[in-house]
Amino acid sequence: MEFSNFRVKSKSPSTTMQKLKWSRKKVPFFTLLVLVLLILLAFSTFHSEHSIIQFHENPHHVLNPQQASPIYVKPNLSGPDVLDRFSRCNKTIEYSGRKVASSGSGSQHSGHRRESSERCDVFSGKWVFDNASYPLYNESNCPYMSDQLACHKHGRSDLGYQHWRWQPHNCNLKRWNVKEMWEKLRNKRLMFVGDSLNRGQWISMVCLLQSVIPADKRSMSPNAPLTIFRAEEYNATVEFLWAPLLVESNSDDPVNHRLDERIIRPDSVLKHASKWEHADILVFNTYLWWRQGPVKLLWSSEENGACEELDGQEAMELAMGAWADWVSSKVDPLKKRVFFVTMSPTHLWSREWKPGSEGNCYGEKSPIDIEGYWGGGSDLPTMRSVEKILSSLNSKVYVLNITQLSEYRKDGHPSIFRKFWEPLRPEQLSNPPSYSDCIHWCLPGVPDVWNELLFHFL
Ligand SMILES: *[C@@H]1O[C@H](CO)[C@@H](O)[C@H](O)[C@H]1NC(C)=O
Ligand SMILES: *[C@@H]1O[C@H](CO)[C@@H](O)[C@H](O)[C@H]1NC(C)=O
Ligand SMILES: *[C@@H]1O[C@H](CO)[C@@H](O)[C@H](O)[C@H]1NC(C)=O
Ligand SMILES: *[C@@H]1O[C@H](CO)[C@@H](O)[C@H](O)[C@H]1NC(C)=O
Ligand SMILES: *[C@@H]1O[C@H](CO)[C@@H](O)[C@H](O)[C@H]1NC(C)=O
Ligand SMILES: *[C@@H]1O[C@H](CO)[C@@H](O)[C@H](O)[C@H]1NC(C)=O
Numbered sequence: 001m002e003f004s005n006f007r008v009k010s011k012s013p014s015t016t017m018q019k020l021k022w023s024r025k026k027v028p029f030f031t032l033l034v035l036v037l038l039i040l041l042a043f044s045t046f047h048s049e050h051s052i053i054q055f056h057e058n059p060h061h062v063l064n065p066q067q068a069s070p071i072y073v074k075p076n077l078s079g080p081d082v083l084d085r086f087s088r089c090n091k092t093i094e095y096s097g098r099k100v101a102s103s104g105s106g107s108q109h110s111g112h113r114r115e116s117s118e119r120c121d122v123f124s125g126k127w128v129f130d131n132a133s134y135p136l137y138n139e140s141n142c143p144y145m146s147d148q149l150a151c152h153k154h155g156r157s158d159l160g161y162q163h164w165r166w167q168p169h170n171c172n173l174k175r176w177n178v179k180e181m182w183e184k185l186r187n188k189r190l191m192f193v194g195d196s197l198n199r200g201q202w203i204s205m206v207c208l209l210q211s212v213i214p215a216d217k218r219s220m221s222p223n224a225p226l227t228i229f230r231a232e233e234y235n236a237t238v239e240f241l242w243a244p245l246l247v248e249s250n251s252d253d254p255v256n257h258r259l260d261e262r263i264i265r266p267d268s269v270l271k272h273a274s275k276w277e278h279a280d281i282l283v284f285n286t287y288l289w290w291r292q293g294p295v296k297l298l299w300s301s302e303e304n305g306a307c308e309e310l311d312g313q314e315a316m317e318l319a320m321g322a323w324a325d326w327v328s329s330k331v332d333p334l335k336k337r338v339f340f341v342t343m344s345p346t347h348l349w350s351r352e353w354k355p356g357s358e359g360n361c362y363g364e365k366s367p368i369d370i371e372g373y374w375g376g377g378s379d380l381p382t383m384r385s386v387e388k389i390l391s392s393l394n395s396k397v398y399v400l401n402i403t404q405l406s407e408y409r410k411d412g413h414p415s416i417f418r419k420f421w422e423p424l425r426p427e428q429l430s431n432p433p434s435y436s437d438c439i440h441w442c443l444p445g446v447p448d449v450w451n452e453l454l455f456h457f458l
Contacts, residue, residue, distance in 0.1 A: 082271070083250040087263050089296050090305030098299065098308070100267050100322040120171035122456060123401040127367045127408055130165040135444030136176055142207035142443075144220060144229065147419035149200055151442035156417035158365045161442055166405055166449045174456045178212050184458050185209075185236040191279035193272070195244035197344040197447075198285040200440055202240040204447040205454075209238060225254055226275055239279070243272045244289040247319040251289065262295040263307060266318040269326050277330065283400075283454065284323070285341040287382065288439070290316040313382055320389045331396050339454060340390060341400045346377035347410040347438045361438035362415045367408040378403050398457050402450050412446040413438045 139145060139152050139162075152159060166173060192202040206229045210218060213231045221228040229238045242254040248268040251257035265271075276282055295315035296307035310318070331338055347353075347361035352375045353368050374380075383403065390397050406412070415436040428435045441447050 083248055083263055083265060083298070084253060085250055085256050087250045087298075088305070089263060089298065089307035092296060092307045092309050095297070095308045095310045095314075100318055100325065120168060122168040122171065122173060122453060123405060125166055125168035125405065126369075126371070127164040127405075128167045129160070129163055131163040134165055135162040136448055137207050137211060137444055139444060142210060144203060144206045144210060145443065146200070146203050148196075148437075149203065149414065149418065149440060149443040149445075151414050151417040151445075154414070154417040154419060156414075156442070160365055161409075161411050162444045164367065164409075166452070173452055176208070176452050176455060178209060181209060181455055181458075182212070182231070182234050182236070184455075185231075185238070185281075186234045187236065188280040189237045189239060189278065190281040190283070191237075191239040191241060191276055192283045193241045193243050193246070193276050194283075194285035194341070195242075195287075195289055196440060197288065198283070198341065199240050199242070200443065201283070201285075201341065201447040201450050202238065204443050204445075205451050206238055207443060208448060208451055223254070225252065241272065241275055244286065245319055246272065246284065246286045246323045248272065262289070262292070262315075263298055264295055264315065264319060265300055266297050266315070266322055267300050269319075269322040273326050273330070280335070281337045281339075281458070283339045283341060285344070286316065286319070287343040288346075290319075290382075291379070313379070313385070316382065317385050317389070320386065324389050324393055327393055327396050333396050337458065338397045339400050339457070340386070340397050341450065342386065342403045343378050343382065344439075344441075345375055345403055345407045347375065347413060348377060349375075350410075352376055353410060359433045360415075360436055361410050361413045362433040362436040364410040364413075364415075366411050368410055369408070372404070373407055374404070375407055378407060400450060400453050400457075402453065405449070406441075406446050409441075409446050412441050414440055414442050417442070 139150055145153075147154070151161070190205070192198050192205070206220075209231070210229070213233070217232045219230045221230075225242045227240045230236075231238075242252070244251055244257075245262070245264055246269065248265040248271040250261070250263040252271075290312040292312065294309050294311055296309055297315065297318070298305070298307050327338055347364070350357040350359040350361070350364075353370070353373065390399055413436070415438065416432045418437055418440070420435065424435060
């Protein structure tokens with residue numbers, strides 16, 4: 001079924017180029033040798049390799065271009081047990097059916113799902129063109145803008161995508177108010193945890209918030225697995241933790257992760273939890289990284305490096321189970337707010353909204369106006385299982401159900417208007433849809449509304 005066929009044939013050995021870029025600085029000779037070997041390997045196999053189109057990124061360039069050379073900070077977690085991009089399975093066996101052991105202590109199945117303060121589903125509504133109040137900030141005025149998301153800067157001239165307001169059917173969203181948001185954040189840590197879509201939402205939040213803080217009273221830490229925006233006068237931080245699979249994995253390095261083989265430790269959520277556990281407001285996501293083929297499981301108790309293999313969705317369920325167990329036993333809802341952001345839709349096949357056509361999001365300038373439109377990139381079985389896991393957590397997690405509203409926004413992706421980390425080849429340039437990014441979102445744009453929803457519930 002085409003629904004599950006999310007992957008697009010990659011025609012370029014781009015990950016390797018990225019590694020090469022990273023390696024220009026002082027990298028030991030041995031590492032260079034390994035990289036060269038990897039490049040050769042990639043060149044010899046890239047025709048058969050599948051990877052999500054433009055899914056990789058180079059967060060080196062995410063931050064302020066004025067920070068001449070962002071320092072890359074290696075995660076301080078070395079040790080024989082830690083997974084990284086060089087991790088391999090000694091052998092792979094069939095999945096044993098093993099589950100993540102629940103810590104038990106906190107599993108409360110009492111209580112009711114938190115009632116929304118209003119009897120209105122803010123996630124059900126429509127997009128309204130509103131160039132009087134949108135965008136909420138200026139692309140060029142945000143020094144923390146990412147070159148991956150700054151579409152206007154990279155040549156997009158139709159700016160309609162910046163001017164849409166989300167209008168729920170039966171009520172209004174609380175109006176964004178930057179001062180009020182800062183008051184909510186006073187003396188607090190707000191942390192986004194997840195993949196590049198979540199990073200986009202974090203950048204959106206930083207851009208929404210930064211304008212009212214004088215330049216000498218705010219700072220951004222160097223790019224690292226945990227990147228921190230600080231505002232002195234509020235004693236508050238807005239942070240992003242790279243953890244695309246939530247549990248420990250071989251993709252935990254934000255720059256040098258492997259794309260071809262996923263290995264996770266389904267029973268180790270702790271490695272990341274140690275970084276997020278002290279945040280006051282947590283915003284998690286995870287989805288797309290589970291959709292690139294089978295995932296290998298390396299259980300912590302497995303001493304000989306033998307992995308089990310599982311399809312992406314089942315592996316995601318295991319990982320979310322481990323995460324839910326952490327939430328259930330560690331989160332006191334009176335002290336900590338936890339949000340989960342549902343799947344971010346992609347617009348890879350224009351035939352889904354324009355039957356008979358063969359493109360993707362390239363050239364799209366306006367939202368889809370078919371009420372309830374649902375594209376093939378948003379996997380319903382995944383949504384069901386996420387719903388099941390979240391409902392077992394009762395009031396401890398708020399769902400930011402952004403899937404449906406973002407589904408309408410085929411016009412919101414960068415397509416060709418972003419920085420591409422690898423040089424584009426002539427045959428790509430002559431066929432723009434072939435290298436269009438229909439996964440991430442331009443800023444200002446759709447993720448700003450996700451943050452307005454967060455503000456609404458905070
Ligand atoms: C980083 O690792 C070194 C050596 O293992 C250790 O001494 C140091 O305390 C660690 N720093 C942090 C912040 O964990
Ligand atoms: C807003 O959009 C309307 C309708 O497209 C247009 O007439 C008007 O000039 C726009 N206003 C601004 C400030 O761009
Ligand atoms: C964005 O910047 C332009 C040019 O600097 C300015 O004219 C416009 O008012 C700004 N818009 C906002 C929302 O700050
Ligand atoms: C600043 O915020 C932290 C929590 O993020 C808190 O522990 C600390 O007491 C705050 N400092 C002041 C001076 O309020
Ligand atoms: C793989 O197996 C060998 C031999 O059994 C062992 O020495 C090695 O430590 C194993 N690798 C891992 C990652 O466990
Ligand atoms: C999100 O909303 C969709 C309808 O748009 C619904 O089918 C789905 O179950 C919801 N997901 C969660 C986790 O609540």
